[in-house]
Amino acid sequence: MTRFLRIIILWLGLVCLAVSLGYSQQPGAKPATPAPSQEPRTFPLWENGAPGALGNEDSDIPTLTYYPPVAPLPVAVIVAPGGGYNHLAMNHEGRQVANFLNAAGITAFVLKYRLGIRYHHPIQLGDAQRAIRLVRVRAAEFHVKPDRIGMLGFSAGGHLTSLAETHFDSGNPNAVDPIDRASSRPDFAVLGYALISLIAPYSNKAATELIPQRLLGDSRDPKQLEDLSTDLHVTSQTPPTFLFSTGEDTLVPSENSVAFYLALHKAKVPAELHIFQKGTHGLGLDLGDPGLGEWPNLLINWLHGLGLLEK
Secondary structure, eight states, X not given: OOHHHHXXXXXXXXXXXXXXXXXXXXXXXXXXXXXXXXXXXXXXXXXXXXXXXXOSSGGGOOXXXXXXXXXXXXXXXXXXXXXXXXXXXXXXXIIHHHHHHHHTTOEEXXXXXXXXXXXXXXXXXXXXXXHHHHHHHTTTTTTOOTTOEEEEEETHXXXXXXXXXXXXXXXXXXXXXXXXXXXXXXXXXXXXXXXXOSSSTTOOHIIIIIHHXXXXXXXXXXXXXXXXXXXXXXXXXXXXXXXXXXTTOSSSOTHHHHHHHHHHHHTTOOEEEEEESSOOSOOTTOTTSTTGGGHXXXXXXXXXXXTTTOO
């Protein structure tokens, strides 16, 4: 190859490179949207301190931990772990559930809410409502739609979820904080072996003594106990709800789930209930059990049926 031909080829290569660089830097050219990170990220529900906070310890700061899926569908679920309102089962009723939801393309948030006896009702409900409002206002940032934000809770976290879906508001349009202007109503709810009633005949010591003590302190006002018995507050505006429990659960009997389902059915709210024959309280995903381990798949099928997983 002659020296002249080599110069011509080199010159053509430089021209092509310049054209390519110039095109990639055109004002109208849009970079590809990067896939969301799979690393969880934790942030406080209130940047400047939570209302009613009694200190600055970790237990005084309610948070959300954001778990983004690789290929997000436009739906989010806020997960409320159980623990009897005195601790939080953050692993098997929090992180593991978030990972399962991520695998289905669902964006997950694990809620760390404040606990009794240090904090009384309605602090816990306020934390849940704030979480729903926050995700709704920042929906675009999280790659979800503001009308596809649900809440999933286990045991006491299920009770909190049932409070959130029966005690909500449309937001304060005059609030200085834009998050407070958003609705706190979840678009759907999932109740796993949830505590529902604090006054029903089937309620045991956990419902009639321990939980009221943690939520209300020494107060035993019948009106407060009724207000916290969420099956009494279901209306046609309560969001669609998926419920599951087991016949062997003696800590939170399955009658809780049945009572809430019947209230939903009476109000003509879309609902699905599964009572598994075997299984103790606090089972989480329990994917190793061929029977109980089906509830997460049944949930995904239910969400598909509601059209919530469609893009």
